[in-house]
Amino acid sequence: MRKNKNFFGVSPVLATVILIAIAVTVSLAVAFWAAGLTGSYTGLEEIKSLSSYVVVGYRISGPSSIKYYNVTFIWKNSGTVDTTIVDIHLNGKSLKHFWPSAEVYVNNNLWVSGSDTSFKEVFFPSGSKLDLVIVFPSDQTLGSPFISGQTIEVEAVTSRGIYYVTLFNIP
Helix, strand or coil, X not given: CCCCCCCCCCCHHHHHHHHHHHHHHHHHHHHHHHHHHHHHHCCCCCEEEEEEEEEEEEEEECCEEEEEEEEXXXXXECCCCCEEXXXXXXXXXXXXXXXXXXXXXXXXXXXXXXXXXXXXXXXXXXXXXXXXXXXXXXXXXXXXXXXXXXXXXXXXXXXXXXXXXXXXXXX
């Protein structure tokens, strides 16, 4: 076989350097793409119960007073993403089953009252605290779902389908 002296090729060392540079560039592009993809789907949702307590209160209704339970929950969204509370369950039943006797206050504002037929979603930004108060009568003839001494399991259901559970006792 005869060699052509006018033909110049790329040396094997230079070819290896070019191939390695292309491989590194492609792998970096894939790594940045994958990191961006996982970053948008892996936000941490975490709601912590800071406090929960029950206060007995009275409302004046004509010549008599009606005893009510004010159940207060203070929660903090300690996760890295905003979340939305889409429902609250008391002993496995949605809070809307307790209308018209119950009222819900969020951060001291009336959120849902007996005239509403559905639970309004509660937006819960990351890093913020939420003060949730559920008010219902103590007398079962007035629609109270619970009795004195009973333990109540409260589940806050988020838009991601996660249940956060808090327990309290009726005094």
